[in-house]
Amino acid sequence: MSSDEQTQPFIGHLLELRNRLLRCIVAVITVFLGLVYFANHIYEFIARPLIERLPAGATMIATDVASPFFTPLKLTLIVSLFITVPYLLYQIWAFVAPGLYKHERKMVMPLILSSSILFYAGVAFAYFVVFPLIFGFFTAISLDGVAFATDIASYLDFVLALFLAFGIAFEVPVAIMLLCWTGATTPRALQQKRPYIIVGAFVVGMLLTPPDIISQTLLAVPICLLFEVGVFCARFYCKTASDHSQ
Numbered sequence: 454m455s456s457d458e459q460t461q462p463f464i465g466h467l468l469e470l471r472n473r474l475l476r477c478i479v480a481v482i483t484v485f486l487g488l489v490y491f492a493n494h495i496y497e498f499i500a501r502p503l504i505e506r507l508p509a510g511a512t513m514i515a516t517d518v519a520s521p522f523f524t525p526l527k528l529t530l531i532v533s534l535f536i537t538v539p540y541l542l543y544q545i546w547a548f549v550a551p552g553l554y555k556h557e558r559k560m561v562m563p564l565i566l567s568s569s570i571l572f573y574a575g576v577a578f579a580y581f582v583v584f585p586l587i588f589g590f591f592t593a594i595s596l597d598g599v600a601f602a603t604d605i606a607s608y609l610d611f612v613l614a615l616f617l618a619f620g621i622a623f624e625v626p627v628a629i630m631l632l633c634w635t636g637a638t639t640p641r642a643l644q645q646k647r648p649y650i651i652v653g654a655f656v657v658g659m660l661l662t663p664p665d666i667i668s669q670t671l672l673a674v675p676i677c678l679l680f681e682v683g684v685f686c687a688r689f690y691c692k693t694a695s696d697h698s699q
Contacts, residue, residue: 469548470548473544473545473547473548474544476544477537477540477541477544480537480540480541481530481533481534481537481541482533484533484536484537485529485530485533488529488532488533489526489529491529492525492526492528492529493525495525495528495529495532496524496525496528496605496609499528499580499609499612500513500605500608502580502584502585502588503584503588503592503603503608506585506588506589506592507592507601508592508601511600511601511602512602513602513603513604513605513608514602514603514604514605515604515605515606516604516606517606520604520605520606521605524605524606524609527609528609528613531613535573535576538569538572539565539566539569542565542568542569543565546561546562546565560634564627564630564631567626567627568624568627571623571624571626571627571679572620572621572623572624573620574623575616575619575620575621575622575623575624576616576619576620578619578623578675579615579616579618579619579620580616582671583615583619583671583672584612584615586667586671587615619672622657622672622675622676623675623679625676625679625680625683626679626680626682626683626686627683628683629643629680629683629684629686629687630683630686630687632687633687634687640684640685640687640688643680643684643687644684647680650677650680651673651677654672654673654674654676654677654680655669655670655673657672657673657676658670658671658672658673658676
């Protein structure tokens with residue numbers, strides 16, 4: 454095979470990658486343009502768990518002149534990225550699909566769907582369950598002579614970090630199924646390590662939440678339950694993979 458014949462498939466892959474990246478960018482921009490009019494409302498919605506628990510007379514502040522304008526826009530762009538996650542994952546799958554076996558292509562789509570749902574579930578859990586507890590804890594702590602005033606940009610960075618942390622934490626079942634599917638471990642081996650998983654879940658809860666047992670438990674318990682779900686579902690994935698390899 455000549456060097457020109459070897460180069461042509463490589464260039465074709467690069468062109469396809471470029472096209473799919475452009476589609477992802479266009480999708481994010483399209484959603485952003487549809488939401489940008491509501492940027493302030495979106496930020497108010499995200500800030501509500503803190504605003505409702507601020508001490509009497511306290512408000513959020515902006516320490517930078519441009520923060521009231523750029524912070525809601527930044528949030529709207531990230532929300533647009535979150536919304537388009539399933540489409541972005543599909544574009545990634547469509548790019549690598551030609552190199553997968555038929556049974557692997559059948560497995561990837563359910564994984565994409567389940568990972569998207571679990572990520573959104575983690576974000577929703579953080580907003581509706583964790584945020585009220587965290588901000589209730591923080592706002593209850595007061596120091597003499599210190600006014601409670603949170604910068605809007607700092608607040609956004611804080612909640613985005615928690616959104617990402619809980620979204621990733623809720624991907625435990627998908628991660629377990631992938632590990633078992635690739636042969637890195639087995640459901641039985643994971644079941645034997647259950648005590649360590651439970652301890653690890655509470656350690657993660659301790660690191661991601663305020664220092665109170667209620668918040669730690671609210672994160673650790675879902676991780677433990679999702680671990681059990683992942684181990685249960687991994688049995689079917691391992692079975693399917695072994696059947697096709699025979």
